[in-house]
Amino acid sequence: MSSNVRPETMERITTEALANAFIDEQIAEIKAQVGDKKVLLALSGGVDSSVVAALLIKAIGQNLVCVHVNHGLLRKGEPEQVIEVFKNQMNANLIYVDATDRFLDKLAGVSDPEKKRKIIGGEFIDVFAEEAAKLEGIEFLAQGTIYPDILESDGVKAHHNVGGLPEELNFELVEPVKLLYKDEVRVVGKVLGLPDNMVYRQPFPGPGLGVRCVGAITRDRLEALREADAIVREEIEKLPETPWQYFCAIPDIQSTGIKYVNGKGERYMGWAVVIRAVNTTDAVKVTVPEIPFATLCTMRDKIVQIPGVNRVLWDISEKPVATIEWE
Ligand code: XMP
Numbered sequence: 498m499s500s501n502v503r504p505e506t507m508e509r510i511t512t513e514a515l516a517n518a519f520i521d522e523q524i525a526e527i528k529a530q531v532g533d534k535k536v537l538l539a540l541s542g543g544v545d546s547s548v549v550a551a552l553l554i555k556a557i558g559q560n561l562v563c564v565h566v567n568h569g570l571l572r573k574g575e576p577e578q579v580i581e582v583f584k585n586q587m588n589a590n591l592i593y594v595d596a597t598d599r600f601l602d603k604l605a606g607v608s609d610p611e612k613k614r615k616i617i618g619g620e621f622i623d624v625f626a627e628e629a630a631k632l633e634g635i636e637f638l639a640q641g642t643i644y645p646d647i648l649e650s651d652g653v654k655a656h657h658n659v660g661g662l663p664e665e666l667n668f669e670l671v672e673p674v675k676l677l678y679k680d681e682v683r684v685v686g687k688v689l690g691l692p693d694n695m696v697y698r699q700p701f702p703g704p705g706l707g708v709r710c711v712g713a714i715t716r717d718r719l720e721a722l723r724e725a726d727a728i729v730r731e732e733i734e735k736l737p738e739t740p741w742q743y744f745c746a747i748p749d750i751q752s753t754g755i756k757y758v759n760g761k762g763e764r765y766m767g768w769a770v771v772i773r774a775v776n777t778t779d780a781v782k783v784t785v786p787e788i789p790f791a792t793l794c795t796m797r798d799k800i801v802q803i804p805g806v807n808r809v810l811w812d813i814s815e816k817p818v819a820t821i822e823w824e
Pocket of ligand 1: 614700701702703704708742780816819820821822823824
């Protein structure tokens, strides 16, 4: 499938039968393209790269080499899930790289959001290229490009994503889902047996928690954010309808809290966690759905248990004027 134009006759993949037909066709195409050569894939655990990994594992098994780079800015449980699903359940040839220290050291003291994005994007490419250089016999690079990436190459995603492929990784591309829309990728992922929380997961920015730990990232504030984010996801996912995107941000400010020690109130400075939940169809115009007050209170009660946090806010700003992310 080398054309970048979706044929008008191509049926929208909405059913298991259509997904199976697509999977069979892609397996045959991948086999024909790569033969017995090795293919490299940066596997983030997002739906697009996960579906590509699952397809390639079916087509070429161990000749797919997946590299999962943990930049330390992933959500709670994400690297563990990538290892569980791909290495343990699908027997993937998976290289896990914990590059947390490398990323956080480079980001230390950097508060400008675009600089943070550049550092994260640049460092990601460096780590990935270093891993690729250690491998022998790679001739192809798989990517989770989807149709909107081709159509909107100047859209929101392109605006945010820094860099791209390392120049030195001059491999032939394998892009089996490049003519699919997101909903079709999800149907294919479901049929390939990926877990629901991977297939239906909300959009998550490449720089991850890095752009939600507002200002210069510190490890303690980042850990507080990661815990708060896990609480918010867990509680919001109990609702009958989940918003399009929901997460926390943690501004680089402190406010006064009070705790009682032996009946005596002591004031101290702590962080404020911001809950953000939004609805949109295109990430350009965004509304804020109602969250039941009981859910907000449950989240608050859990979030204030996190060391260093003494305040919880709910961001009800729409886009415009606010962006979805705080940075
Ligand atoms: P904003 O904050 O611009 O976000 O309203 C719109 C959508 O883009 C996501 N986003 C990013 N995605 N890299 C990404 O891959 C980024 O640097 C980035 N920044 C924002 C954001 O989560 C929202 O879905």
